Amino acid sequence: MSSSNQSIPVLVAGALGRMGSEVIKAINSSNDYQLVGAIDTEKEKEGQDIGLLLGLGPLEVYLSSDFEGTICAASQNFNQNGTNNGAVLVDFTHPNVAYKHTRTSIAYGVHPVIGTTGITSDQLEDLSKFAEKASLGSAIIPNFSVGMVLLQQAAAAAARFYEFAELTEMHHNKKADAPSGTCIKTAEIIEEQRAAFNKSLVHEEESIEGSRGGSRPSGLKLHSVRLPGLVAQQQVMFGSNGETYELTHNTIDRSAYMPGVLLVVKKIRSLNQLVYGLEKIL
Known part of the structure; x- marks a missing residue:
């Protein structure tokens, strides 16, 4: 895996879902971003090209159900090393795993952009402290519109x-x-x-x-x-x-969220703490 200086490496969790698939389509249509990971729990489709699964043609990014393993690989392949080139996770999964996914992403130095709702106020406070300690730009965005x-x-x-x-x-x-x-x-x-x-x-x-x-x-x-x-x-x-x-x-259509998603992905790597709400990014 490699990324040019012009593109931001992005992983998408919930890649086969309504929002996740829209994010992948938006990434694929822009030269500013590079899809480097696709995660979903549908194990019967594991190993298949996410581009083919979504009707986009081959993208040479293969679906994985191993969240932590995919995050770990992105952390190793796109190490921040002080040059602000770390990978970004976009997560649209399930409230039951949103907190764990966010914390795991921060722990590996991958910037989380979480669109999954259901994170409690106590969890938000914990994640905010964890991101600040790691000095890692992170975002929890209830709505990207x-x-x-x-x-x-x-x-x-x-x-x-x-x-x-x-x-x-x-x-x-x-x-x-x-x-x-x-x-x-x-x-x-x-x-x-x-x-x-x-x-x-x-x-x-x-x-x-x-x-x-x-x-x-x-x-x-x-x-x-x-x-x-x-x-x-x-x-x-x-x-x-x-x-x-x-x-x-x-x-009316989930494509309305995509400009907000891409904006947060672009700006998150310049931050060193967690932000809650799109208004903090605009």
């Missing part, structure tokens, strides 16, 4: 003026975690502007548990919808006397 960043900024501005707000996120029914990492991140951004929301004006009783969504300590309500046919949608609704203010972002 520039439009979502703009929605979050607008929601933060609105939170200064509205005491009542609820968030709804809708995704395809193969998404494992709820609420989404993006929705949680949006709530956190809103809460930076105001400590408490949705003061109770009446004693509520749910005839079906969960009807009013999940409550954060701040009082913000989060609702999740899972249906086939959806990609991703998020709505933030603020209410006040005589009016509502609604912000909505729709993802």
Whole structure:
């Protein structure tokens, strides 16, 4: 394995998934990046050319189910050696392994760019300390959409003026975690502007548990919808006397995330700590 000075070596975990395959297509269409590893858990396809599996033609990168082994090989073949040329991992896998994948990547000196959601606040704090100790640029990005960043900024501005707000996120029914990492991140951004929301004006009783969504300590309500046919949608609704203010972002196709993914991959090697959220990179 070798990489020219002009291209960034990239490994993709979750290579056969919806997002992982889009990342590989985006990498393949640019001269700025070089695919050097493809990881997925479908062992029956192990050893096959990922390009052929995705209909891109041969790429001479072969699918592996050995995450740590592939990361280790990339670490050896693209050692940072002070010249900012280390490999970058793009991970779209599963919440159950996202923390382990991130920590393993940092341990081997491979810059993790994690799009998998479900990492807890305690895990995030641990990974932040680990990345800082390793002085390794790392990123956990709940959503790679520039439009979502703009929605979050607008929601933060609105939170200064509205005491009542609820968030709804809708995704395809193969998404494992709820609420989404993006929705949680949006709530956190809103809460930076105001400590408490949705003061109770009446004693509520749910005839079906969960009807009013999940409550954060701040009082913000989060609702999740899972249906086939959806990609991703998020709505933030603020209410006040005589009016509502609604912000909505729709993802129609996963290609919308690719400019954000490639931007983070390009910038991550110049950092020496972990960043959380696309807004920290833009």
